[in-house]
Amino acid sequence: MNTSTRTTLALAAALALLGSPVQAQSPAPAMAMPQPVMDNGLFAHILLDQFEGRINGPNGELRWDGQGWIGTDYDKLWIKSEGFVTSDGKVEDGRHEFLYDRAISTYFDLQGGIRSDIDSHPTRNWAAFGVQGLAPLFFDLEATAYVSSGGHLAARMQGSYDLLITQRLILQPEAEINLYSKSDPARLVGAGFSDIDTGLRLRYEISRKFAPYIGVTYDGKFGQTGTFARNAGESANDVRFVVGIRSWY
Amino acid sequence: MRFSFRVLALSCAIAAFLSSSAVTAMAANQVPLGADLGGSGPVTARTGEGHPSGSRASGVLQLAHEGHADVHVTGTVNAVDPAQHKIKVSHNPIPAIGWPAMTMEFGVAPSVDLRGLKPGTRIDFTMEQAKGGMYEVQSVTPAGGAQ
Amino acid sequence: MKPRALLAGGPMLTRRRFVQGVAAIGLASLAPWPLRRALAAPGAEGVLRGTQFALAIEPVELAIGGRRAMATGVNGSVPAPTLIWQEGDSVTLAVTNRLSEPTSIHWHGVRTPSPMDGVPGLSFPGIAPGETFTYRFPVEQSGTYWYHSHTMFQEQTGLYGALVIKPRQGYAEPFDRDYVVLLSDWSDDPPETIISNLKQQSDYYNFRQRTLGTFLGDVNKDGFAKTVSDRLEWGEMRMSPTDILDVSGAAYTYLINGWGPDANWTALFKPGERIRLRFINGSSMSIFDVRIDGLPMTVVQADGNDVEPVAVDTFRISVAETYDVIVEPRDNRTYTLFVQAEDRTGYARGTLAPQAGMAAPIPPMDARPMRTMTDMGMGGMAGMSMDHGAMNHGGMDMGGAGAGGMNMSGMDMSTMKMTSEQKALDGQVGVDNVAMMPTQRLNRAGEGLPLKLRVLSYADLRALKRGVDPRPPSRTITLHLTGNMQRFMWGFDGKKFSESGPIELARNERVRFVLINDTMMEHPIHLHGLWSELENGQGEFRPYKHTINVKPGETLSYLVTADHPGRWAYHCHLLYHMEMGMFREVHVA
Numbered sequence: 001m002n003t004s005t006r007t008t009l010a011l012a013a014a015l016a017l018l019g020s021p022v023q024a025q026s027p028a029p030a031m032a033m034p035q036p037v038m039d040n041g042l043f044a045h046i047l048l049d050q051f052e053g054r055i056n057g058p059n060g061e062l063r064w065d066g067q068g069w070i071g072t073d074y075d076k077l078w079i080k081s082e083g084f085v086t087s088d089g090k091v092e093d094g095r096h097e098f099l100y101d102r103a104i105s106t107y108f109d110l111q112g113g114i115r116s117d118i119d120s121h122p123t124r125n126w127a128a129f130g131v132q133g134l135a136p137l138f139f140d141l142e143a144t145a146y147v148s149s150g151g152h153l154a155a156r157m158q159g160s161y162d163l164l165i166t167q168r169l170i171l172q173p174e175a176e177i178n179l180y181s182k183s184d185p186a187r188l189v190g191a192g193f194s195d196i197d198t199g200l201r202l203r204y205e206i207s208r209k210f211a212p213y214i215g216v217t218y219d220g221k222f223g224q225t226g227t228f229a230r231n232a233g234e235s236a237n238d239v240r241f242v243v244g245i246r247s248w249y
Numbered sequence: 250m251r252f253s254f255r256v257l258a259l260s261c262a263i264a265a266f267l268s269s270s271a272v273t274a275m276a277a278n279q280v281p282l283g284a285d286l287g288g289s290g291p292v293t294a295r296t297g298e299g300h301p302s303g304s305r306a307s308g309v310l311q312l313a314h315e316g317h318a319d320v321h322v323t324g325t326v327n328a329v330d331p332a333q334h335k336i337k338v339s340h341n342p343i344p345a346i347g348w349p350a351m352t353m354e355f356g357v358a359p360s361v362d363l364r365g366l367k368p369g370t371r372i373d374f375t376m377e378q379a380k381g382g383m384y385e386v387q388s389v390t391p392a393g394g395a396q
Numbered sequence: 397m398k399p400r401a402l403l404a405g406g407p408m409l410t411r412r413r414f415v416q417g418v419a420a421i422g423l424a425s426l427a428p429w430p431l432r433r434a435l436a437a438p439g440a441e442g443v444l445r446g447t448q449f450a451l452a453i454e455p456v457e458l459a460i461g462g463r464r465a466m467a468t469g470v471n472g473s474v475p476a477p478t479l480i481w482q483e484g485d486s487v488t489l490a491v492t493n494r495l496s497e498p499t500s501i502h503w504h505g506v507r508t509p510s511p512m513d514g515v516p517g518l519s520f521p522g523i524a525p526g527e528t529f530t531y532r533f534p535v536e537q538s539g540t541y542w543y544h545s546h547t548m549f550q551e552q553t554g555l556y557g558a559l560v561i562k563p564r565q566g567y568a569e570p571f572d573r574d575y576v577v578l579l580s581d582w583s584d585d586p587p588e589t590i591i592s593n594l595k596q597q598s599d600y601y602n603f604r605q606r607t608l609g610t611f612l613g614d615v616n617k618d619g620f621a622k623t624v625s626d627r628l629e630w631g632e633m634r635m636s637p638t639d640i641l642d643v644s645g646a647a648y649t650y651l652i653n654g655w656g657p658d659a660n661w662t663a664l665f666k667p668g669e670r671i672r673l674r675f676i677n678g679s680s681m682s683i684f685d686v687r688i689d690g691l692p693m694t695v696v697q698a699d700g701n702d703v704e705p706v707a708v709d710t711f712r713i714s715v716a717e718t719y720d721v722i723v724e725p726r727d728n729r730t731y732t733l734f735v736q737a738e739d740r741t742g743y744a745r746g747t748l749a750p751q752a753g754m755a756a757p758i759p760p761m762d763a764r765p766m767r768t769m770t771d772m773g774m775g776g777m778a779g780m781s782m783d784h785g786a787m788n789h790g791g792m793d794m795g796g797a798g799a800g801g802m803n804m805s806g807m808d809m810s811t812m813k814m815t816s817e818q819k820a821l822d823g824q825v826g827v828d829n830v831a832m833m834p835t836q837r838l839n840r841a842g843e844g845l846p847l848k849l850r851v852l853s854y855a856d857l858r859a860l861k862r863g864v865d866p867r868p869p870s871r872t873i874t875l876h877l878t879g880n881m882q883r884f885m886w887g888f889d890g891k892k893f894s895e896s897g898p899i900e901l902a903r904n905e906r907v908r909f910v911l912i913n914d915t916m917m918e919h920p921i922h923l924h925g926l927w928s929e930l931e932n933g934q935g936e937f938r939p940y941k942h943t944i945n946v947k948p949g950e951t952l953s954y955l956v957t958a959d960h961p962g963r964w965a966y967h968c969h970l971l972y973h974m975e976m977g978m979f980r981e982v983h984v985a
Contacts, residue, residue: 034498036517036546036965039892039977045596073885073892074825103825106880107634134882137631164607208593208600248596280752281655283575283663284443286480286560289567289672320836342815347834347912347951349815378837 044070045248052244054217060087063242069101076101078111083119094119097128108133115146121187125149138162153181168205174198183224188232190224203246211246320345320377320384323392326370327352329363336366336386338374357386442477447485451476451501453555454494460582460656461649467554468495468545475654475678476543476557478576483538483564489531491523498522498547501531502924503559504716505541505700505942508533510962513924515546518963518981522547538563539700540674540718542578549587551971556580556678561700569696571722574672575663579713579735579744581648581679590643591972594884601644604741604764605636635829637767639881639916642972643681645742650682650735657745660755665748667728674720677713680971683738683918683945685712685845688731688748689759693721695852699941702860711852712738712841714920714945716969723748730756738844740764765844771916771948773831821876821914824890826977828880831914834951838932842918842947855932857939863929865957866936869908873899877913877921877946877968877978885976886968892977899966899982901958909954916948919973923982925964929955943969958984
């Protein structure tokens, strides 16, 4: 089954589930009576959590990490995207996911769909399946597992926490780790525990929806991934100073 | 963001310029006045319908800041603490207030005699919320036994 | 949902109080008054009397706090004109919709025939743009009430007004003047933006959260271990004790009869007169604490029904409630009518004065309340550590947070299991908390009210007349008030309106409603068409209310006689809670 067929099927499945009746409504009287309250409305938001320049001397990078969703309380469609643009214009670590999201408990949602690694390296496509939500002590968590067309597995975990220094000054530690079952030399990815991208960002919320920030990030590549990076002339361990804007709409 | 600061700064300047004269002038002429709906009009004297003391002249009600319905509970005494005047009870669910079965300690009202209570005694008791929101035992009766 | 709800990224919020305090004086003195509303003369609040009324609902431009916005007005004004009816009359109200969207008017607390109740989807289809709907019904009750839109968020954008029904037999006690004091909240952000913001970030409007500064302050006061343990306890529940009102003064200007605090709405009196103030909370999301420093108030009516007079210094009025009070200012001086939002992020303010133009000092706002473990449904017990495994619930913990004076040590939690009712709710998508031990505390008004003042509580309300129906209830209907703050979903028994069916009552049945508030917020619960007789210990003189405020973690009960047929709305009157699912139909056959 090729990529486009799988993509189409995933899309169709998502849309079919979205279209299925999720409301139990009391029997409507004969006339076109509206509902007294419209409590299953559609909402949509986009969050650009990271949009920053990562600076470490001459090797600067632009980094983005964003998510968006549209849907109702129980069913949503999510889009996630992250990546780097290096100083020589290459796009690295591009990961884009398109997921159907179903609320399953008070704080957690189940997500399933597709992931496409699109950047300056060869494209890879995966089926994705995971959970996202708010863990006790207010940790935001995402944990997703992936299966590629070739039967390879991968996993990604991301967590963050908002520490309020003042009402508008917020310190956010954040970390994302990736694991792969098989190495992918064309994408400079090794098997096993592959990389960690972690940062400490201090943002000031001018408004809830617009917060410039500064911070420091550590980008580490381990094992085979580290080897690939060094062979390609890149550093396997980077500490960078970052400046960026966190915004949502 | 910068735009609204400019507007703010401008309005501050204008406000400062106008404030001394404008506010007092505004105060006298332009304060919004409530519309008086006219009062009660002539009042017909009548007895309060169904009122126990027969008339309003009995005065103003005291605020009922203590006392509402006692809660009735059945349970088993686990321990008695005469020094602190407390008992520890394993009690049944209390649907009247939505409580599940629990084992817990209660303060007991001074008027209740704890001497007859021993661990293992099955009791019916009432409790009421005292200051601070804690439930306090108001009366204790051996369950199913003589008064 | 209208497309407006999508991608409603509104304007950036600037600091409200800053704008209010500084720009208000400047810009307000520049803006010509006629822009404020169509009634050019200051103080000419629209008052309409009689039996025939024509009301036109139309967009109105409003200038509040220095900003101009479009509001939903009636006959060119916000609030809508005060209507004065006479008990015993039949009234006819032709309501014309000049908006570009449907509208409706509901007569809050008035027992009209069901098709005249004004709830689109239950009473009638609503009033289409351009249409005129004529309400016609007999008025068989008296008191202070109000009216407002029951369509979408029009209540938030200004469609609310006072309704005074004069008693057929006249008043039992005289008063020289009476004023409507209609309290409301006005937002810069359109309501669709507010709800969209809350769906993405439920604490969007809470700028009083606990910070590093608060942590260090608490460590200083209570010690490191106790502070850490308190933070862990609330954090494990994923709750914040600073959640008081979902939409705060960060978004709202609080109004008295449509006037912001700087406008200084004034009620005139002559010293020695008896003044009746008809307080109506016509806001969408704001619970207010009312007091007049230097002037005690005697509460004589609640929700349109007379009560035994109760002398108080302050009272809390929840959304949609009304309280009529008598004040007797003896001195030739000025009093500040001080109306604070419960979360202390803002206030509405008026003046009682012998002449126009006077103002008394505005007191500082009281300390902000914090939620306690009692509000979380822990029944006032604290100071215990707990075995999570034995507890068997969704990550909830009890601990020594907040409420002082708790000393229940030695409590063995291992035998505490959830009832099957509680277990069914726990962990559902729409439920973030189940009150393990809800408390009966009608004799307490709530957190944050000063202890040394006389505060009105529900237990103080004693009806002047004996209850009409002496029968005991034949059955009990228990409902949990539930919600999920993070998802901003609200409902009854864990379900939204769209996931539930109607509550069926037989004609003339007498039922007891028991409400258990599993959430940590107050909910003013309003039943259309039928009186709710609150069981507050006054026996046959229990008060007849249309809106009952259930405190966090509280349980209470009331009796209802289903004497009025129809499809009645039953809902939390916090507008965004109602629209997000906290709504039911009560059907009386």
